[in-house]
Structure formats: C-alpha cells, structure tokens
Amino acid sequence: MDTYLPSMTLETYLCDTVQAHPVLKASVDFGRPGADKALRALVATTTEFDSDDTGRGDSYRRAQRNSSVRWRGMRQLLELAAPSDTAAPRTVLDVLGGDGTIARAVHENAPDLRNRVHILTGDLSGDMVERALAQGLAAVRQAADHLFLADGTMDAALLAYGTHHIAPQDRLNAVTEGLRVVRGGGRVVLHDFDDTSPMAHFFTDIVHPHTTAGHDYRHFSRGPLAELFEEAGTPARVIDLYDPLVVRGDTEEEARRRMCAYVADMYGVGGFFATLGGTDACWQVLEQYFQHEKYLAGLPAKVDFTPAPVVYRSDGVFVAEVPRAAIVAVARKAAR
Numbered sequence: 449m450d451t452y453l454p455s456m457t458l459e460t461y462l463c464d465t466v467q468a469h470p471v472l473k474a475s476v477d478f479g480r481p482g483a484d485k486a487l488r489a490l491v492a493t494t495t496e497f498d499s500d501d502t503g504r505g506d507s508y509r510r511a512q513r514n515s516s517v518r519w520r521g522m523r524q525l526l527e528l529a530a531p532s533d534t535a536a537p538r539t540v541l542d543v544l545g546g547d548g549t550i551a552r553a554v555h556e557n558a559p560d561l562r563n564r565v566h567i568l569t570g571d572l573s574g575d576m577v578e579r580a581l582a583q584g585l586a587a588v589r590q591a592a593d594h595l596f597l598a599d600g601t602m603d604a605a606l607l608a609y610g611t612h613h614i615a616p617q618d619r620l621n622a623v624t625e626g627l628r629v630v631r632g633g634g635r636v637v638l639h640d641f642d643d644t645s646p647m648a649h650f651f652t653d654i655v656h657p658h659t660t661a662g663h664d665y666r667h668f669s670r671g672p673l674a675e676l677f678e679e680a681g682t683p684a685r686v687i688d689l690y691d692p693l694v695v696r697g698d699t700e701e702e703a704r705r706r707m708c709a710y711v712a713d714m715y716g717v718g719g720f721f722a723t724l725g726g727t728d729a730c731w732q733v734l735e736q737y738f739q740h741e742k743y744l745a746g747l748p749a750k751v752d753f754t755p756a757p758v759v760y761r762s763d764g765v766f767v768a769e770v771p772r773a774a775i776v777a778v779a780r781k782a783a784r
C-alpha cells in the first residue's frame with residue numbers, strides 16, 4: 449500500500465498522526481475483517497471534492513472558510529447528536545466531515561460547545577482529510593460504509609451535508625457502521641434533503657447540468673430513511689430541520705452578492721452564475737429555486753421556516769438568508 453493520504457503512508461499516519469491525537473489513539477482500528485479490501489478501494493478513489501480538477505474541491509473549501517453560513521443547521525444537528533443533558537464532553541464522529549467544517553464551526557461560533565463537543569472528522573477524500581489534519585484537527589480517511597474505528601468508541605455519529613453522495617447500495621452499511629462505532633445510549637444522526645425539496649431541485653436543475661462533475665445523486669425521502677434505520681436494527685424518528693444559508697454584508701447589495709458568491713463556490717456553479725450577468729440575476733435564480741411555500745405546505749407537520757430568500761437588517765448589518773429544509777433521522781443506540 450503506497451499512500452493513505454496524498455502525502456502520507458498509512459504507516460506514517462499510524463505512527464505520527466494517530467499518536468498525536470488522543471481521540472484517534474483511542475479509536476482508530478485498521479485490523480477489523482475487510483479492512484485491507486476497504487483500504488485498497490479507498491486509496492484508489494478519486495472524488496469530486498479532492499480539487500477543482502476532479503470537481504469542486506478547491507472552490508468548496510474556499511466557501512467553507514466562512515463557517516458561520518450554515519451554523520444554524522449545524523448547531524441543531526450537534527444538539528441532536530450530543531444533547532446538552534450532561535456536562536460530560538462528547539465525541540462526535542462527523543462521517544462526511546470534509547476538511548473539518550463542523551469542527552472549525554464549533555470552535556469559531558460556539559464557545560459554549562467547545563469543551564462539551566469534540567469532533568472527529570472523517571472523510572473519503574484524501575485531500576479533504578489532509579487539509580483537516582493541516583489545521584491541527586483530528587481526522588481519519590475512511591468510507592462511510594467501512595469505518596476504521598473500533599466498536600463503541602464514539603458518543604455519536606453524524607452523517608450530514610452530503611449523505612446523498614453515499615451510493616444507495618452502501619447506505620445501509622453506512623448506518624450500520626455509524627451504529628457500530630457509537631457506544632450504547634449514543635446517537636446516530638443522518639441529515640439530507642428530501643428528493644422533492646427545493647434543494648434537491650436546485651441540484652438537479654442547476655448543479656447537475658452546469659458543473660464538470662455533475663450531480664447525479666439520489667437524495668432521501670422520509671419513509672425509506674426510516675426503513676434504513678429499522679433495517680439496521682435501531683429505529684429512528686425523522687424530523688424536518690431548518691438549515692438556512694446566512695451571509696452578512698454592510699449593504700443589501702453586498703449581502704446578496706456575498707450569498708451568490710458563497711453558493712457559486714459551495715456548489716461549483718461559479719461558471720454558470722458568471723453567464724447570468726450580475727448579482728440581481730443570480731439572486732433571482734436563488735429566489736426561484738429556494739421558494740419553499742409549496743414544499744412546506746406538504747409537510748406532515750406544520751413548521752415555522754422562512755419560506756423564501758430574504759434580506760433583512762440585524763445588529764447594524766444586512767443579512768441575506770436562503771432557506772433550506774432538510775430531513776433528519778435521529779436514532780439512539782440501545783444501552784447495553
């Protein structure tokens with residue numbers, strides 16, 4: 449086996465990186481049955497999140513420098529994964545953690561969570577994991593459906609912000625793996641977008657045709673999501689979660705422009721937005737696609753979500769808010 453990460457062998461990772469991070473030292477396990485095969489598949493994988501040459505990796509990471517944009521959703525997910533019912537620190541595995549956006553977001557946006565919630569960043573992409581490590585974060589390169597972690601070593605596992613990238617045939621294994629590495633009484637939380645949601649339509653109509661890597665992924669829906677957890681042996685409740693994009697600016701125009709730039713980088717649609725001829729036209733696309741009224745009216749229970757993109761004044765600045773309605777499964781592993 450040559451490289452585990454783009455510039456690191458597995459041996460170096462185990463001898464240096466793992467030893468430097470207590471959470472990795474206490475949990476990493478490359479000795480489970482099937483690990484060799486999973487490792488071979490992993491290192492042969494190239495993903496659209498590696499770089500802009502393979503898809504949208506560099507622009508995606510540029511967008512994530514502002515960790516506050518999706519903080520509202522992230523915070524709710526962390527509360528679901530690690531409820532504040534005890535002051536004891538919790539270790540949450542962020543299974544699709546990228547270069548550590550959630551770990552950074554906790555540090556930058558939530559002094560109250562810093563000592564209570566510790567994030568272990570996992571990801572399929574070697575480039576993502578290498579960049580997380582370069583920031584001093586604990587991180588492990590692994591596929592969601594085969595985690596290189598020992599049983600019961602995490603307090604919670606979070607599969608969020610990209611769960612639709614896990615191939616449908618691997619989703620049951622991903623949930624089973626999340627449940628395996630979580631201790632008894634711990635939580636597994638899975639977040640994605642309903643395949644009838646405005647976010648899913650934006651991916652299909654805008655991201656897929658206008659990006660080099662496309663976006664040919666199946667999202668989730670409530671029934672099959674609940675069934676996935678039933679099949680994994682631990683039932684989950686499925687809830688609706690308000691997960692907006694929130695960007696600030698000194699003027700209304702600046703807030704809108706920054707939002708358009710964020711969406712362009714995050715979803716790799718900068719080339720398409722550039723053809724539209726300016727902020728007003730890009731904002732109109734967001735208004736068209738992130739209009740939630742019809743979707744919200746069809747939800748099983750009434751929710752109090754902002755239904756459409758808005759710009760408002762708050763604390764002396766202008767805030768652009770683009771709503772996104774996510775669905776989230778929350779499961780609690782039986783205590784032994």
Ligand SMILES: C[S@@+](CC[C@H](N)C(=O)[O-])C[C@H]1O[C@@H](n2cnc3c(N)ncnc32)[C@H](O)[C@@H]1O
Pocket residue numbers: 495497512543544545546547548549550570571572573576590591592593608609610613614615
């Ligand atoms: C949309 S990004 C989200 C990254 C980060 N959580 C964030 O919110 O910024 C999705 C991430 O999932 C990773 N990914 C895709 N398929 C995966 C899989 N099967 N197992 C683990 N990670 C995967 C990608 O490499 C990518 O970094």
